[in-house]
Amino acid sequence: MDWQVFAQSMATLARDLLAQDSVTATLEKITHSATELVENCDAAGILILNGRRVQTLAPTDQLVIDSDQLQEHLQEGPCFDAARTHLGERVFRIADFTAHTQRWPAYAPPARELGLGSMMGFLLYTDEEDLGALNLYSRRPGAFTEASETAGWLLASHAAVAFSGARTHAQMEQAIATRHTIGEAMGILMSSRHLTETQAFDVLRRYSQEHNIKLRDVARRVCEQGSL
Numbered sequence: 001m002d003w004q005v006f007a008q009s010m011a012t013l014a015r016d017l018l019a020q021d022s023v024t025a026t027l028e029k030i031t032h033s034a035t036e037l038v039e040n041c042d043a044a045g046i047l048i049l050n051g052r053r054v055q056t057l058a059p060t061d062q063l064v065i066d067s068d069q070l071q072e073h074l075q076e077g078p079c080f081d082a083a084r085t086h087l088g089e090r091v092f093r094i095a096d097f098t099a100h101t102q103r104w105p106a107y108a109p110p111a112r113e114l115g116l117g118s119m120m121g122f123l124l125y126t127d128e129e130d131l132g133a134l135n136l137y138s139r140r141p142g143a144f145t146e147a148s149e150t151a152g153w154l155l156a157s158h159a160a161v162a163f164s165g166a167r168t169h170a171q172m173e174q175a176i177a178t179r180h181t182i183g184e185a186m187g188i189l190m191s192s193r194h195l196t197e198t199q200a201f202d203v204l205r206r207y208s209q210e211h212n213i214k215l216r217d218v219a220r221r222v223c224e225q226g227s228l
Contacts, residue, residue, distance in 0.1 A: 001039060001147045009037055010154060017162035027058035030159040034136055035060055038151050040143035041136045046124070046163075047071075048132040049083040063137055066114050070107065077107040079121040083133040090123040093149055096141040117141040120149060122156035124163060134159055178216040185219035188226060203228070 013033050020026040027046055034044035045064030046057040054072035056065050071077030078092035094104075097112045097119075111119075117140040121133045134156045138144060144152075186200040195203065207228055208215045222228060 001151065006037065006151060006154075010158060013037070013155075014158055014162075017158065018165075020162075023163070023167050024058070026162050030134065030155070030162065031058040031060050034134065034152070034155055037155060038136055038144075038148055040138045040140060040148065041152075042139050043137040045135055046132055047079045047083050047121075047135055049080070054080070057132070061137075063114060063116070063139075064135065067111060067116065067119075067135075067137065070110055070114070074106045076104050077111075078104065078119060079133050079135040081121070083121075083123070091149060091153060092121040093144060094119050095144065098141045115139050118143045120144050120152050122152055124156055124160040178219075181216060181223060182219040185222035188222055192227060 013029075017026055017029055020029055031044040031046065035041045043059070043061035043063045045059035045061075045068065047068050048055040048057060052072075052075060054068050056068045059065050059068075067077070068079060071080040078094055081092055094108070095118055097108055097116050116137060118138045120136045122135075124132050124134055134152070136144070136148075136152055182201075182204065185204060186197060189195055189200040189203055190197065193200075193203075204215060204218050204222070207213070208218045211218075218228070
């Protein structure tokens, strides 16, 4: 691997990630970049664990989805473990699926049938949060070397920062939009029911609690229908 070229590509990627306009676009840029920058990487995806349930984000190939679903079904596998940070490991690699794999004995045989030759999983994390795992796949046995692992780890480090930043930005935008919607709903109630600002907010809050509906959804209903 030409590390000078790789470094230049990573610098360009860092700028491109900052330019993405959504979390989805950021994740898609990350996974597509993995197939371009890491030698012999045929497919990539990001796996998120919600309890024992798996969510696949930005897969570049159906192979990624199939592998994640298999790991969810078996509750084992390198990507599954990479996202389970309590294990204390941040990188997993299966060099050759055609060889006997003792660590994931239930996962390896059906993974071979999916067409997997080798794979790597990298924990995505920052100092503040754990975000899941970036997983790289090759249909060739022995495709990933130590150099591939280093390249994948560097990519994952950039990806974690970009993913975290994009998600924070999206949460801020959602919070602003929610505040605007709640304010608009309060204005409608204040006008139609002759309420004070505090009374209008209490109406929204009580309705939210009594009907187990999120406050922003109650406010959106008022804005759309003109009342509760």
